[in-house]
Amino acid sequence: MIIQPKTRGFICTTAHPEGCAQQVQRQIDYVTAQPAIEGPRNVLVIGASTGYGLASRIVSSFAAGANTIGVYFDKAAEGARTASAGWYNSAAFEEAAASAGRKSYSIVGDAFSDEIKAKTIDLIRTELGQIDLVVYSVASPRRTHPKTGETFASVIKPLGGTYTNKTVNFHSGEVTQATIEPATEDELRQTIAVMGGEDWQMWINELEQAGLLAEGATTVAYSYIGPEITHAVYREGTIGAAKNDLEATARRLNGQLSANGGRAFVSVNKALVTQSSSAIPVVPLYISALYKVMKEKGIHEGCIEQMYRLFSERLYSKGETLVDEKSLIRVDDWEMRPEIQAEVADVWAKLSTENVYELSDLEGYRREFFQLFGFETDGIDYEADINPDVNIPNLR
Numbered sequence: 001m002i003i004q005p006k007t008r009g010f011i012c013t014t015a016h017p018e019g020c021a022q023q024v025q026r027q028i029d030y031v032t033a034q035p036a037i038e039g040p041r042n043v044l045v046i047g048a049s050t051g052y053g054l055a056s057r058i059v060s061s062f063a064a065g066a067n068t069i070g071v072y073f074d075k076a077a078e079g080a081r082t083a084s085a086g087w088y089n090s091a092a093f094e095e096a097a098a099s100a101g102r103k104s105y106s107i108v109g110d111a112f113s114d115e116i117k118a119k120t121i122d123l124i125r126t127e128l129g130q131i132d133l134v135v136y137s138v139a140s141p142r143r144t145h146p147k148t149g150e151t152f153a154s155v156i157k158p159l160g161g162t163y164t165n166k167t168v169n170f171h172s173g174e175v176t177q178a179t180i181e182p183a184t185e186d187e188l189r190q191t192i193a194v195m196g197g198e199d200w201q202m203w204i205n206e207l208e209q210a211g212l213l214a215e216g217a218t219t220v221a222y223s224y225i226g227p228e229i230t231h232a233v234y235r236e237g238t239i240g241a242a243k244n245d246l247e248a249t250a251r252r253l254n255g256q257l258s259a260n261g262g263r264a265f266v267s268v269n270k271a272l273v274t275q276s277s278s279a280i281p282v283v284p285l286y287i288s289a290l291y292k293v294m295k296e297k298g299i300h301e302g303c304i305e306q307m308y309r310l311f312s313e314r315l316y317s318k319g320e321t322l323v324d325e326k327s328l329i330r331v332d333d334w335e336m337r338p339e340i341q342a343e344v345a346d347v348w349a350k351l352s353t354e355n356v357y358e359l360s361d362l363e364g365y366r367r368e369f370f371q372l373f374g375f376e377t378d379g380i381d382y383e384a385d386i387n388p389d390v391n392i393p394n395l396r
């Protein structure tokens, strides 16, 4: 099959196995060139196939030398359809981990379900014994509650009033105004049910009850705060309310795990191009402006650089883990530096269709978006006929 990108808005419905493998290898190469981390031995990553979860898994395995289990929701190739990017990423990861002599297993399915939790628990018991780090990095538009059967949908909307700001079609470069009506009470409730902390709490409870958390085990989930311009739609909107719930869950889990020397954190990460962030209005244009400013200053980071810094300088640094006044880990610290934010705000005020490629790194954004699916990657022959059927070595 000759695989080319097929996009529908912010979704790409095809993925390229060799391009994805190359993107994973690039992340592994970055990590193996850094000093090793004295960290966890056995790691469970929930939401492990793309974005921050995949980078966390790569750092665990290739910087800390850990065995890993990845849980994720991805699809194999079928007929004329390619597999999803996360499928190809995970196949490449598992092959590389095996070559490096580390154990790695994949569980593909709905992390919100009792069935997948039970399956993961069985696998940990038989293959790893106990876990000393649980990374929770699920980003999903929907969740079916395992006890009530209700299916919730998350929305990205402001609360209270209508929000209007600039947004970009990152394929065409057209900058327009996006107007988003406020969420209803029920939309808010559903978004918190999908992206809040309930499922993370359920995972930790079940692992703890099964006796599978090692003494001193750590758990971490990811959040975002971001600039003033996106506050109304993000941090003070429905998704921000869900993140508040996630952060409250971390405080609760920290109390729960501390009885056994354990810890729970939320890490606030930088805004980056991922499948999830490209779906949020306004954010792709903000990321384009941010990338331009941070690249010019030489402090740009991608998922892998962020996660390596999280592990080496926060979670597994010598001494106490550095947190802010709300007990949050801040690896968005470089993004949020006042001089970076001031420059981005300055660019933001001027951005229009006419100058977007000049004032922002929209070209870089667009390229990274395609790279998420294995396209626009150096060294790959996109005219070559390749087999889309790729096996994940240790799929359970």
Ligand code: NAD
Residues within 6 Å of the ligand: 046, 047, 048, 049, 050, 051, 052, 053, 071, 072, 073, 074, 086, 109, 110, 111, 112, 137, 138, 139, 140, 141, 222, 223, 224, 268, 269, 270, 271, 272, 273, 274, 275, 276, 277
């Ligand atoms: P992503 O879309 O790249 O990854 C999401 C992962 O969740 C994938 O592995 C996917 O397979 C998995 N997943 C989705 N639904 C699932 C389900 N039902 N069962 C099992 N797995 C499922 O997203 P991301 O941007 O890396 O986001 C991960 C976390 O990081 C989120 O909490 C997000 O809010 C946070 N974060 C993202 C950014 C950003 O800019 N991208 C910034 C800060 C924090």
